[in-house]
Every structure is written in C-alpha cells, then in structure tokens.
Amino acid sequence: MDVNVKSFPDVTLLITHYNRSRSLLRLLETFSQQNFSFGGIVVSDDGSQPEHLEVLKHQQSVYGYDLVTTPKNRGLGNNINKGQDAVTTPYTLYVQEDFEPKPAFIDHFRDALGYFEADPELDIARFYAYFAYPYTKPYGKGFVQMIFKPQLWASNHLKFYVYSDHPHLRRTSFFQKFGRYAEGVKGDITEYRMARSFIRNKGKGIFFERFNDLFYQKNSSDEPSTMDRAGWRESRNPLMLALRAVYLKVKLARWTYDVLYKKDN
Template sequence: MDVNVNTFPEVTLLVTHYNRSQSLERLLQTFQQQNISFGGIVVSDDGSKPEHVNRLKELQSVYHYNLVTTPQNKGLGNNINKGQDAVTTSYTLYVQEDFEPKPAFIQHFKDAFNYMQADAGLDIARFYAYFCYPYTKPYGKGFAEMVFKPQLWANNHLKFYVYSDHPHLRRTTFFQKFGRYAEGIKGDITEYRMAKAFIQHKGRGLFFENFNNLFYQKNSSDEPSTMNRAGWRESKNPLALAARFIYLQIKLARWTYDVLYKK
C-alpha cells in the first residue's frame, strides 16, 4: 500500500473559530483537497452564535474533528488555551479559521516539520505575516531564524513580533516553556504578552520569508474580520504619518523596557 506522503500523524491541526463556520469549512476542505491530513484536528469555538455552532456540529461528522466549545465568548486567550489543551500529539499547526493554504504550503510545511524534528532548540516555525520579520539570519530552504535585538538603535518595532497568531507550527510543549495565553484582555494584548514571554524565555523561531506564497487570508462580506485598527494608524496623511512615527518610537522604548526588565 502506498504511504500518503502528506500525512502527519505527529501533528494536530488546531483551528480557533468564532462566528465563521463558512470560513472554517473552506479551510478544512482545502486541506482535504490538497491531500494533507494530520494526527488529529481540534476546532476551538469561542461562544459562536447558535447557527454557527449547529454548523460546526454538522461539519464535525464530515471532517471528524474534536470540537471544544464554551457557552459564552471568553476571548482569544481562552479560545487558544482550551484548544491547545485538547491536543495530544507532539506538534501543533495553529491556523485561525479565516486562512486557507495555497498549493505551495505543503512542501514548505514539510521542510519546517523536518527542521523542528532535527533541531530540538526550535520552538516555532511561522508561515504567514503582514510584514517580514526585520532581523534574521539564514536558516535554509526559504526559512530564516528570527533574531531579537534588544538595542534601541535596532528601532523597527516589528522586532517584538517574534510570535504572532498567524499560521505557525509549534511544539505542543509550548505552554511549558512560555506559559499560557493571557485571558480576559483584548486579542492584540494577548498576542503581545505571548511575544514578550517568547523573548524573555529565549524562544527560537523560524520565519518563512516568502510568506505570501503559503496562505490566503480570506474575509468575505458574510463573515468579515472581527479585528479593527484605528484609522489614523492606516492613514497616508503627512501629519498622521508623523504622529505614527513618534508613537512607534515611544512604543519601542516602552516595550523594550517592558520586555527586558518586567516579568
């Protein structure tokens, strides 16, 4: 019998979900169409509306995932925590429900998985971002290792995002080294606090440099994004750009102190 080369029994696909059952279905369907399977699938729902929960239960019979629910919305941190608790394999591929893997994903996922198996010091391999990580050193096969530079003259504030909630592969022992996600706060603060823990505990991670080749992020009008940013941060107005520059330098100094001197 031929062995399916796209089967990963040591990896669980963890998907966090909130009111986007169509997006979840598209994600799981795409993995299936690309002949990619895992040792398990966990869908962690954050108190979605009844119509979405009902759809999750219908899809469960098709994709055979472990559905973890909560009666009310408790935020990003709780949603990832309870989902990760349900993972039993050695590795976790974390993907939010509004992403979809491109055909190129599988080869680079294999590379990342092989690297993490061979290098016990690696904690995470990232497959998507809005911007490149600013400070890296070459690792291999399109991956670079992220290098956190604490000096203030390394003044790209994106250096703090050694961790992000975009699609990534990690060891399931992640909590043992970096702690659990902060709960009861806004999602962007939860993400920052995990990045802070990653830096403070000397995490090591890979970043796929051509990240736009691996995933689509799809937000339809029926299931739009639930994350909104302040308008002035996106504006191209000269005054807004100047204000943003000053704001980011203040943030850089504050976050540097926070990461280096506060637990």
C-alpha cells in the first residue's frame, strides 16, 4: 500500500445524496486526492432524478461505493436510515454531498477516532456547524465536550443542537442507543428529534472548536441547497430581528418542555 494513503478500515464514509451528483463527485474526488482509504463507502440516494442517478451508477466502479436507492423521494430520515443500515464497520463518518474536507481535516479526524477507541461512552464527534456550541468543557486536541444545560437561564437555544446533520463521526451502533431517524417529516424536524433523543438518552459528544478549518460547504447555482429555510429567520430588518428574539425565547421554553417532560406519541 502507498505509504501516503490514510487508511481507516474501521470507518465507513456515509454520504446522503439528492439531485446533486456533481457535488457528490467533487466530495469523493477530494477524499481521493487527499489519499483517504475507508473500510467502505455508502452513497444513499433519496430518489434523485434519472440524470443524477445515472451518474451515480456510472461512477460506482470509479470510487467503489455501495449505492443504496429508493424509487421515490422519502425525505432525510429515510435516506440516512437506509444508508446507515448498509454500514458494516464499527464507525461511520457521515457527510452530506455538499461538503468538502479541507486538508486540515485528516489530523483532527485521526484525533477523534482515537478518542472513540479510548472512550467507550463517546457517541459523536462533530466537525462542522454554523455556530459554535454554547456550553462546553475542554476535552483535548482542539475538541470540547458539549454540555447540555436544561435550566431556562441557560438561554442560548443552540444548546439543543448537541446533534446535527453536519459532518460528524459516530459509532455505527448509534441507532441502538438513540433510535432511528424520524421519517415522513421535514428535514429540520428529523434533525431536532434526533437531537432530542440524544439529550434524553444522555449522549456524550465532542465538538471541534475551529470547525471552519475542517470543511467547506459548497452550494453552487447549478446545484443549490435542497433544504428550504424560512426567509424571515435570516432577515436583518430591525422588526424581524425583534420578532426573532421573541420567537427564540418561546422556542427555548417549548423545546425545554418537549425534551425534558413531554412523552412521545
């Protein structure tokens, strides 16, 4: 084997995909150029249009991935569930197709994998986010441990995002502790419910503080993001900012009740 190859036989790269085949190939090519070698690669497709699915089938022999498909779009939860079901290695590196690792990722990925091997209670290592996790304690080598604080005076609503669908490493046994992803609901609800399960089941997670050093998220005009978000949440209009502040306080109280006290239907 080439001594420059970064071999991770106990890790499967799981990529979820929907109608963004060029983005997917860019991600795979970047891992290849950086000499990553995984124990397996799984591409889980969520009922993409035929022209994208044809590209995925054609490139299978080039990148050596297992392709898991569905005849129609069934949403984020189903896409991750069926992809995770195809993983057979002890660890899963989950990356959506619109991300691309930076050269610095390799060293910190090794560190995270080492932490998993040393700490059987560790459930997730997060490598990217839009915002830093608000409540933490030092863990080591640039990572901090996320600490969920249930008290209402711990008022940063980002505390609920102990789990996110951004790039992360987890144990392939993740479902055994936290359950499967919610299906038949919008993607942000699927993500929230997994975060809720992570909190309720006392998950242990670490977060790389300099997350902007590890991944690009690339959304091109020809393959834009497939996730819709309410425009008012992004507005800088003073009235919208005031309304958003009130909304976040209500959200904090509602999510606190939901996570800590409400029983699932």
